[in-house]
Amino acid sequence: MATGEEDASVVPQVELLKLLEGIGGGKIGMDCSITPLRQKDLFMVSTTDFFYPLVDDPYMQGKIGCANVLSDLYAMGVVDCDNLLMILAASNEMEKEERNISTRLMIQGFNDQAESAGTSVTGGQTVINPWPIIGGTASSVCSRGEFITPDDAREGDVLVLTKPLGIQIAVNVHQWKNLPAKADKYQSVLQHITEEEADQAYRNAVKSMSRLNKNAARLMHKYGAHAATDVTGFGILGHARNLAQNQKRSVDFHLHTLPILRGMAVVDEKVNSWGLLRGVSAETSGGLFIALPSESVKSFCSELEQLDGSPVFIVVARGDDEKGNCVIIREDYKLYTKYQQGVLAVRLGGPKRRVLACAQTRCRTSCYESLETKSVLISPRMIDGVWA
Numbered sequence: 001m002a003t004g005e006e007d008a009s010v011v012p013q014v015e016l017l018k019l020l021e022g023i024g025g026g027k028i029g030m031d032c033s034i035t036p037l038r039q040k041d042l043f044m045v046s047t048t049d050f051f052y053p054l055v056d057d058p059y060m061q062g063k064i065g066c067a068n069v070l071s072d073l074y075a076m077g078v079v080d081c082d083n084l085l086m087i088l089a090a091s092n093e094m095e096k097e098e099r100n101i102s103t104r105l106m107i108q109g110f111n112d113q114a115e116s117a118g119t120s121v122t123g124g125q126t127v128i129n130p131w132p133i134i135g136g137t138a139s140s141v142c143s144r145g146e147f148i149t150p151d152d153a154r155e156g157d158v159l160v161l162t163k164p165l166g167i168q169i170a171v172n173v174h175q176w177k178n179l180p181a182k183a184d185k186y187q188s189v190l191q192h193i194t195e196e197e198a199d200q201a202y203r204n205a206v207k208s209m210s211r212l213n214k215n216a217a218r219l220m221h222k223y224g225a226h227a228a229t230d231v232t233g234f235g236i237l238g239h240a241r242n243l244a245q246n247q248k249r250s251v252d253f254h255l256h257t258l259p260i261l262r263g264m265a266v267v268d269e270k271v272n273s274w275g276l277l278r279g280v281s282a283e284t285s286g287g288l289f290i291a292l293p294s295e296s297v298k299s300f301c302s303e304l305e306q307l308d309g310s311p312v313f314i315v316v317a318r319g320d321d322e323k324g325n326c327v328i329i330r331e332d333y334k335l336y337t338k339y340q341q342g343v344l345a346v347r348l349g350g351p352k353r354r355v356l357a358c359a360q361t362r363c364r365t366s367c368y369e370s371l372e373t374k375s376v377l378i379s380p381r382m383i384d385g386v387w388a
Helices: 013-019 058-075 097-117 165-176 180-189 195-209 212-221 237-247 263-272 297-308
Strands: 031-037 042-050 083-091 121-129 133-143 158-159 229-230 252-255 259-263 288-292 311-318 345-347 355-356 375-378 383-385
Touching: 013 121, 031 375, 042 058, 058 083, 058 133, 058 195, 058 212, 058 288, 083 097, 097 121, 097 133, 121 133, 121 345, 133 195, 165 180, 165 195, 165 259, 165 263, 195 259, 212 288, 229 237, 237 252, 237 288, 259 263, 288 297
Parallel strands: 083 121, 252 375, 259 383
Antiparallel strands: 031 042, 042 133, 083 133, 158 288, 158 311, 229 288, 252 311, 345 355, 345 375
């Protein structure tokens, strides 16, 4: 059922900005639309999303599709979804029986995930299409205190990421394994990681994509989060950049750690580059990228890890020294050795792009866009670790 496409479903961020010229101020909005209602002090928070098959289990595809839609609400701190509509396309390139079975399983997975999130599917739209598609529209009626506008990040905040990166690579490697046309690619992968490591990365990716960000949304209120977004199609750099541009204050985000599923960094570097090490590799149903007060981050991470049973990663930490960023490494992870001695740092800001420091002579900065007064600094002292 998986497409085998490496990234066919997301319009590149730079291209999208051009398409949006003259609409909504010509900028990419944040995760949800927030609309004041006629009733006093009430707001409609809504979002929509859908995508093509990523995994070869239609039931899990449905679960991931639902988690992906709800994640936009969670990124705004909205814990409860009041209304969920399903967007569904059944493939006309499948045999009828195959189509009926896979479509039914996608619907079941979507519905089961909705129930686990405490909501239900109340309607939607279904079409026949060459590609099987799953997604939906999620909305909630909220008072002012039930959502967190993603515009209040402050100097000294610590930024955390609630899921690892490398989903796109893990999924594609798994697809290559089963596609004769990609046999050479898969054999290239096996020169750098074992088949079991590739399979484990895929299992971890599926587990990550299907996990709801609901607990993180609830704890954002408890621990006073200042801003958040979820990391999906534009990669961590694209979404961090978008978040920085939407802040009320002039702030820089210094990303010093990229937590990556074990083995996916070397595949990205040696076999096929999706831009993972530059922060631009697409993710699906990714983690929340949250700006927290420094005094709250330890408790936030500890409680969320207990609730979700999965690690939370500090990707931006403020130290006491003037340089302002320290590397936080969990004891059960290893530092990716290539960057132990060097820091790749590309600053996005000002009228021109500026490379502050680069330990790699082949560093490419052409994919980065200037951000006027807001900037994102990415220094990949990466964690390439075991995650399960």
